[in-house]
Amino acid sequence: MMTVEKVLFRSVAEHAAALAAGEYTAVRLTRAYLERIQERNGEINAYLYVDGAGALAAAEESDVRRLRGECRGVLDGIPYALKDNFAAKGLPMTCGSKILGGYVSPYDATVVARLKASGAILLGKNNMDEFAMGSSGEYSAYGVTKNPYDRTRVVGGSSSGSAATVADGMAAFALGSDTGGSVRQPAAFCGVYGLKPTYGVLSRYGLASMASSLDCVGILARTAEDCGLLLDVLAGQDAHDATSVVYAPKSVQALDHVLRLGVISFDGVGGIDEEIKAASARAVERLTACGAVAETVELPLPDEALAAYTVLSSTEAASNLARYDGVRYGRRSARSETLSALYENSRGEGLGAEVKRRILFGTDMLVRGNREVYYLRALRVREAVRRQMEALSERYDVLISPAAPTAAFGLGSTPSPDALYCADMCTVYANLAGVPALSVPFGVNAAGLPLAVQLTARRCGENLLLAAARLLCDGEVK
Amino acid sequence: MRSDYEAVIGLEVHAELKTATKIFCACPTSFGAPPNTHCCPVCLGLPGTLPVLNRRAVELAVIAGLALDCEIAALSRTDRKQYFYPDLPKGYQISQAETSICRNGHLTVTAEDGAARCVGIERIHIEEDAGKLVHEGNETLVDCNRCGVPLIEIVSRPDLRGGAEATAYLKALREILLACGVSDCRMQEGSLRCDVNISVRRSGEETFGVRTEIKNINSFAFVEKAIAYETARQIGVIENGGAVVAETRRYDEARGETVRMRVKETAEDYRYLAEPDMLPIRLTDSDIARLRAQIPELPSARAERLEREYGMTAENARILVSELGMADYFEAGAKRTQYPKLLVNLLLSELLRHCEADPFVSPIRSEALAELADLLGERTVNSATGKKLLSRMLTEDISPRKVAYDEGLTQITDAETIGAWVDATLTELPRAVEDYRSGKSAAIKSLQGRVMAMSRGRADPIICEQLLLEKLKSGDKTI
Amino acid sequence: MEYTVERVRELAAMARISLADAEAEALCCELNAMRAIAETLRDASDLPDPFLGAVGLGEMRDDSPHVGLLRTDVLALSPAVAKDATVVPRAVEG
Incomplete structure (x- = not known):
């Protein structure tokens, strides 16, 4: 007889089978998750808002549908959580920032609407680094999110609450956002799967933009199969998002040829822990034992790529955050005697230090004189990177690399510049090139902290990622 | 204006496009709705929203360009023009900076004084309108209905040389845009707006003087007046040994003057960002041919x-x-x-x-x-x-x-019938007859009047006059 | 080129963000670090045109008010309301 706690850690596929078999109802399951949240959230701070009433009402409807034989599919009755930069109608949406304190979204994001239509149960909104800027979970205006494995350690970011939610059994899956690793890195720190799909495959309508050309809706789940399942339901062009693309979702497939594996070399790059290197090597061994053929590859234009990422993400973010000014919605400063004061104080008081830093840099990179030198060149470098990644993906089905250079680090500790550089190197390429990447849990270290590897494929090659993840097959969250 | 100086004028005209919905969302564009009722998450710039381009807005821009003899760009892009103002929800306006849908057109106009001018059109691009602000005391009220209404901006080359030409250009432009169904062009509703860029220089000089920009001109008549005033003002500054300051001015209707709004010491830096939420616009030859066929006979033709x-x-x-x-x-x-x-x-x-x-x-x-x-x-x-x-x-x-x-209103042309009335009139008004014969030719009017009255207005006045004259001359009084 | 407190305050003014003195000073270092990363771009050469894709007329949105319209209660969201409008302190014409 499975304990309630064990049930909470089941995958979406397992829940779907259980619901279909009548092992439990959606209401029972939802209540169990709500109780878990109540029990755990005080310590972990993964949720900023829990919609218990709404969730139970939706769960009741799901059960009624099932009794009538009108089950809507595999997600019907499955409870999930949303990073707080997603618009869910009638629910608060803070993006982890004070400036949106009190703001309630009057509309649903497209992915949220699709989940609603599929029958999934929204439990609440997850804490996050403010406006998706940050990679530890320490940059929210609403408190730190802690790593469920070790509460003295960071959970990663910016999808901190979403990763902790899935890792700690507070929902069956969660949606996050990934601009430069914000789904994959916290997934790695928390021992869950984190998928950043191909840019445009999941509609961004309703996801508060940080860097529009880099942002992706991401999936955090307990198995690779769940990632594929969710992708199937959510993918597809959206009339509300002009950058969304047509995608014929494919579930996990067997490869029809020998897997060609590109092993990204980080030789000569400081900052990667030995245990991470060892885990990566073991992963490569596992795949070659399954018949894959591995070769070492170099990441193209490393310094330029990071420079381009820094410039593009900050210029777009500065622009996307200009609307948060206390004029039409959100929090307006009490010190608003003049229009200038209204703007400057609402933003000065409402935005955190990390956000200010990136906005100011992004502002500077577009001023006359700088625009030609930095911004326009960054656009071109990005295209060069994209082309080279495309060339790589023609020779290799999957690229493998660390998802993060270390396991979860201590709260309040600042990673070394080397480690920060390395962390970006691991993850930003997938965003620059618009290709899909998956963080795959792969064992734990001596301290019991999760380790992970990252798989990257070509555009719309999600099925290759999921197939390779299957082969790795180690790292299912207990 | 002094003949040793010439004014050099370029006009920037904004026209609201005649689409049913806004440029990036499905809100209606109709004028006059109660404030803040034609708004949705997209045009309000709520977190998470994205712009989706209205096909008809692009088509109308192409049509305007073709009607003005422009080249149509096969590929053009949108850009964010970034600044803070309460009528701009996103903190940027989506416009076109480096590229534009149309460029290198022209419009030939004839001013009232007969002078013909071929005015070059630098570019026509699409952009979104901002909201409306109403200032009351020390507060400003923001109405977002107009946010996102599609605009084209038509930028002329500085080929105009006076207020009359400028007004002629505006009238011709308005007629063309109306005829093509591109815009309603109502200045009083704000669907047509004009900013004037003006500088002066000595006649014959080729370099440009420092220019000022005049905004908020609400009618064609005021355009002419503003140009006249500003030309004189700039000449006056130069003649007094000063230098014209590059600045933005507005036209004060009550005083008939241009007044400084703000000084453009450093022209505002809009920190243009290539719009990442939309793809560039591709226009094919067949698109252009199809749209060209939608252009009716233009007004001058x-x-x-x-x-x-x-x-x-x-x-x-x-x-x-x-x-x-x-x-x-x-x-x-x-x-x-x-x-x-x-x-x-x-x-x-x-x-x-x-x-x-x-x-x-x-x-x-x-x-x-x-x-x-x-x-x-x-x-x-x-x-x-x-x-x-x-x-x-x-x-x-x-x-x-x-x-x-x-109703028997048809004209009577029968000479006999009219003749009878003429005879009767000559009998009834002997004094008028005397007056006429003694040289007061105007007296014929009252005689005519009587004949017409007798005919109840139906007599052919020409025949009536003919017969009267005949009979008066002949001195024949048929009694 | 190093960021000075003056420059930081100029940028903050452009971005409409008020800064305490300590914040402005701390930002100098932080922005310098970011600039150091971006500097590689200065020497980057031989780069392709940015690939942005394109959309044709056929793929754009129909001009129909019934497709995707979602009216929003503006006043319910506004921090300050008067006469059916959002209220701000007087805007200087600009």
Whole structure:
């Protein structure tokens, strides 16, 4: 007889089978998750808002549908959580920032609407680094999110609450956002799967933009199969998002040829822990034992790529955050005697230090004189990177690399510049090139902290990622 | 203006496009709705929203470009023009900076003084409108209805040299945009706006002087006045040994002056960002051909044709094309009458003041007016009767021919009948006869009047006059 | 080129963000670090045109008010309301 706690850690596929078999109802399951949240959230701070009433009402409807034989599919009755930069109608949406304190979204994001239509149960909104800027979970205006494995350690970011939610059994899956690793890195720190799909495959309508050309809706789940399942339901062009693309979702497939594996070399790059290197090597061994053929590859234009990422993400973010000014919605400063004061104080008081830093840099990179030198060149470098990644993906089905250079680090500790550089190197390429990447849990270290590897494929090659993840097959969250 | 100086003028015209929905969202664009009722998450810039381009806005921009002889870009992009102002929800305006849908066009205009000018059109691009601000005391009220309404901005080269030309350019531009269905072009509703860029230099010089920008000019008449004032002002500054300051000024209608708004020491840096939420716009040759076919006969070409085909004056032809619907109305009527010249006169001299303007709407059907023109041309009725009939036609949907016959209003041209009335008149008004014969030729008027009265207005006035003159000359008093 | 407190305050003014003195000073270092990363771009050469894709007329949105319209209660969201509008302190014409 499975304990309630064990049930909470089941995958979406397992829940779907259980619901279909009548092992439990959606209401029972939802209540169990709500109780878990109540029990755990005080310590972990993964949720900023829990919609218990709404969730139970939706769960009741799901059960009624099932009794009538009108089950809507595999997600019907499955409870999930949303990073707080997603618009869910009638629910608060803070993006982890004070400036949106009190703001309630009057509309649903497209992915949220699709989940609603599929029958999934929204439990609440997850804490996050403010406006998706940050990679530890320490940059929210609403408190730190802690790593469920070790509460003295960071959970990663910016999808901190979403990763902790899935890792700690507070929902069956969660949606996050990934601009430069914000789904994959916290997934790695928390021992869950984190998928950043191909840019445009999941509609961004309703996801508060940080860097529009880099942002992706991401999936955090307990198995690779769940990632594929969710992708199937959510993918597809959206009339509300002009950058969304047509995608014929494919579930996990067997490869029809020998897997060609590109092993990204980080030789000569400081900052990667030995245990991470060892885990990566073991992963490569596992795949070659399954018949894959591995070769070492170099990441193209490393310094330029990071420079381009820094410039593009900050210029777009500065622009996307200009609307948060206390004029039409959100929090307006009490010190608003003049229009200038209204703007400057609402933003000065409402935005955190990390956000200010990136906005100011992004502002500077577009001023006359700088625009030609930095911004326009960054656009071109990005295209060069994209082309080279495309060339790589023609020779290799999957690229493998660390998802993060270390396991979860201590709260309040600042990673070394080397480690920060390395962390970006691991993850930003997938965003620059618009290709899909998956963080795959792969064992734990001596301290019991999760380790992970990252798989990257070509555009719309999600099925290759999921197939390779299957082969790795180690790292299912207990 | 002093002849040793010349003014150098370029105009930036913004026209709201005649689409049903806004440029990036499905909100309605209709004017005059209660504040903040035509708004959705996208045009309000709520977190998470994205712009989706309206096809018709792009098509209308292309049509405007083709009508103004522009090249259409196969590929153009949108950019974010970034600044903070309460009427701009996103903190940036989506516009086109480095590229534009149209460029290198031209419009030839003739000013009132006869001077012809070929004005180059630098570019036409699409962009979104901002909201409306109402200032009350020390507060400003923000109405977001207009946020996201599609605009084209038409930027001319600095080829204009005076206020009259500038006004002619604006009128011609307005006519073209109206005829093509691109915009309603109502300055009073804000669907047509004009900013003036103006500098002066000594005649013959080739370098440009420092220019100022004049904004918020609300009518064509004020454009001319503002240009006149600013030209004189700049010349005055230079003549007094000063230098013109590059600045933005606004036109103060009450004082008839331009007034400084803000100084452009460093021109504002809009920190343009290539719009990442939308893809560039691709236009193919077949797109352009299909849109070109949607362009109707343009006003100047139509005016020339009307002049030629119907033998009307150039001035009348220009009036007919100056308002949407008028030329169509005329031509519909002209098909059904043998007397198109009379039709034009009826329309412009008698009917026009009773019609609605912008667009032109007549209370009388074109076929009915054509019938009236025929009646007059045939001389079935005289002009006095014609006026009476027209009067009635304003409120009743009658056939003037039927009424003329039914009610016995037709003109009497029979010389015997009229002769009898003439005889009677000469008998009844001996004093007038005496006056006329003694040299007061004006006395014939009262004699005519009496004949017309006897005929109850139906006598042909020409025959009446003829017979009167004959009989007065002959001195024959038939009693 | 190093960021000075003056420059930081100029940028903050452009971005409409008020800064305490300590914040402005701390930002100098932080922005310098970011600039150091971006500097590689200065020497980058031989780069392709940015690939942005394109959309044709056929793929754009229909001009129909019934497709995707979602009216929003503006006043319910506004921090300050008067006469059916959002209220701000008087805007200087600009």
